[in-house]
Amino acid sequence: MATPDFSEPEELTARERRALESLIKRLADDEFVLAERYTEWQVRAPTLESDLALANNAQDELGHARLWYDVLGDLGYTERELVYERDPAEFRHSTLVELPFEDGDWADAVLRSYLYDVAEELRLEALEDSSSPTIANRVAKIQQEEGYHREHAQNWVERLAEGESNGGEGHKRLQAALDRLFPHALTLFESCAPPRGANDANDASGDKPRAAGSDVEADIVDLGLRTATLEELGEEWLAIVVPYLESLGLDVPESGQTGDGEFEFEVTQEMLPDERGRDGTHTDAWADLYDDFTHTYRELGRSEPTKIMEIPE
Amino acid sequence: MSSNSPEPTETDATPCAYTEYQSADGDVAAELPATGANATGLESEVWDALYEIEDPEMPISIVDLGLIYGVSVAAGVATVDMTLTYSGCPAREMLTEEVEETAAAVEGVDDADLRLVWNPPWTVDLVTEQGKEDLREFGLSI
Numbered sequence: 267m268a269t270p271d272f273s274e275p276e277e278l279t280a281r282e283r284r285a286l287e288s289l290i291k292r293l294a295d296d297e298f299v300l301a302e303r304y305t306e307w308q309v310r311a312p313t314l315e316s317d318l319a320l321a322n323n324a325q326d327e328l329g330h331a332r333l334w335y336d337v338l339g340d341l342g343y344t345e346r347e348l349v350y351e352r353d354p355a356e357f358r359h360s361t362l363v364e365l366p367f368e369d370g371d372w373a374d375a376v377l378r379s380y381l382y383d384v385a386e387e388l389r390l391e392a393l394e395d396s397s398s399p400t401i402a403n404r405v406a407k408i409q410q411e412e413g414y415h416r417e418h419a420q421n422w423v424e425r426l427a428e429g430e431s432n433g434g435e436g437h438k439r440l441q442a443a444l445d446r447l448f449p450h451a452l453t454l455f456e457s458c459a460p461p462r463g464a465n466d467a468n469d470a471s472g473d474k475p476r477a478a479g480s481d482v483e484a485d486i487v488d489l490g491l492r493t494a495t496l497e498e499l500g501e502e503w504l505a506i507v508v509p510y511l512e513s514l515g516l517d518v519p520e521s522g523q524t525g526d527g528e529f530e531f532e533v534t535q536e537m538l539p540d541e542r543g544r545d546g547t548h549t550d551a552w553a554d555l556y557d558d559f560t561h562t563y564r565e566l567g568r569s570e571p572t573k574i575m576e577i578p579e
Numbered sequence: 580m581s582s583n584s585p586e587p588t589e590t591d592a593t594p595c596a597y598t599e600y601q602s603a604d605g606d607v608a609a610e611l612p613a614t615g616a617n618a619t620g621l622e623s624e625v626w627d628a629l630y631e632i633e634d635p636e637m638p639i640s641i642v643d644l645g646l647i648y649g650v651s652v653a654a655g656v657a658t659v660d661m662t663l664t665y666s667g668c669p670a671r672e673m674l675t676e677e678v679e680e681t682a683a684a685v686e687g688v689d690d691a692d693l694r695l696v697w698n699p700p701w702t703v704d705l706v707t708e709q710g711k712e713d714l715r716e717f718g719l720s721i
Contacts, residue, residue, distance in 0.1 A: 411665075
C-alpha cells in the first residue's frame with residue numbers, strides 16, 4: 267500500500283477521510299469538553315493560585331481543541347458546524363471529561379486532570395510522526411503547553427493524598443474520586459464510532475451507537491495517522507498511573523495488572539461504565555452541558571461563533 | 580543569460596512563481612526569527628507594513644515579537660506565515676485579520692493569504708534584540 271498523502275486533503279479516499287475525522291474528534295472533543303468542565307471552577311477553586319491555574323489550563327485546552335478542529339477545516343468543516351451546531355450524539359469525547367463535578371470536590375478535579383493528562387502526553391507522543399503533516403506540525407506547540415498541566419495535577423494529588431487534616435479527608439476524597447472516575451478514564455482508550463453517514467462496506471457506521479468502530483481505529487494506525495494502538499497507549503498509561511496512585515496509598519480499581527507487575531490492557535465490559543463517549547453513547551450530564559454551552563449561541567441566533575455582534579443595519 | 584555567466588544555480592524561471600502551494604504548516608522554519616531584513620521589492624514593503632502592527636497587550640511590533648515566520652508575494656498575492664505565542668490566544672481573530680488586511684493594503688498587493696503555522700512553536704527566543712529592548716522598557720524582564 268502506498269503511503270497515504272494527508273497533505274492533500276482534497277484527494278483523500280473515503281477511508282482516509284473517515285480515519286482522519288475520527289482521530290481528530292477523539293482529540294478535539296476531549297479537549298473542548300474538559301475545558302468546559304474546568305471553567306466551572308472559576309472563582310470557586312480552593313486558592314487564588316489554583317483558580318488561575320485551572321482557568322489557564324482550560325484556556326489551553328480550548329486552544330488545543332481549536333488547533334485540532336482546524337485540521338478538519340481542511341476537510342471543509344467550520345468551527346460552527348463542529349462545535350455549536352453538531353448533534354451532541356456526534357461528539358466522540360471520553361465520558362471522563364463530561365462528568366459533572368460535585369460541588370467543591372477539588373479532589374475530583376485534580377485527579378481527573380492527572381488521569382487525563384498522562385493519557386494526553388502518551389497520545390501526543392504517538393502523533394509526533396503522524397503521516398498527516400498538519401497533525402505532526404501541531405504536536406510540539408501542544409506539548410509545550412501541556413507539561414504544566416500534569417505537574418499541576420500531580421502537585422495537588424500528592425498534597426491531598428498526604429494531608430492529614432480532617433482525619434485524612436483529602437485522601438478519602440481522592441479515593442472516592444478514583445473509584446468513580448477510573449472506569450470512565452478507561453474509556454479514553456475505547457474505540458471510536460465513525461461519523462454518521464460514513465457508512466461503507468464494512469458496516470462501521472456511527473448511525474447506531476456502539477457500531478463496530480474497530481475498523482476505523484485500525485485504519486488510524488494502518489494509515490500512520492497515529493503510531494500506537496489504543497491498547498498500547500492504554501498499557502503505557504496503566505504502567506504509569508497505577509504504580510503512582512498506589513504509591514500514594516490509593517486503591518486502584520481493577521486495572522489489568524498481571525502477577526509479575528506488567529500491565530495488559532484487557533478491558534472487560536464489567537470494568538467499563540455503561541456510557542463510553544467514544545462510541546456515541548453519553549451520560550445525561552453531557553446533554554445538560556451541551557445545552558449550556560450552546561445556549562447563548564442559540565439564544566442570540568448566531569451564525570458566527572467568533573463575531574460578538576452583527577454589524578448594525 | 581550570456582554564455583560566460585557562472586554556473587546556473589536556478590532552474591528555469593516560470594512566469595508565475597505562485598504555482599507551488601504548500602499545505603499550511605509547511606516547511607517555513609528556515610531562519611527564525613524572520614524580520615524581512617533581506618527582503619526586496621513588494622515583499623519588503625509588506626514586511627514594513629507588518630512592522631507597524633503591535634501586539635494587543637504590549638508595545639512591541641509583532642515582527643519583533645517573532646510572530647511572522649515568512650512573507651512572499653507572487654502574482655499580486657501576499658502569503659504570510661504567522662504563528663501565535665499561545666494556542667489559546669484570545670486575540671487570534673483580531674490579529675490574523677489585521678495582518679491579512681494590512682498585507683493586502685500594500686500598494687501593488689491585490690490579496691493576502693495568511694497561513695497560521697505552529698511549527699516550530701513560538702518561544703521567547705524568537706523575540707528580536709529590538710523586541711527585547713521594547714519589552715524591557717515596558718517593564719518585562721527578558
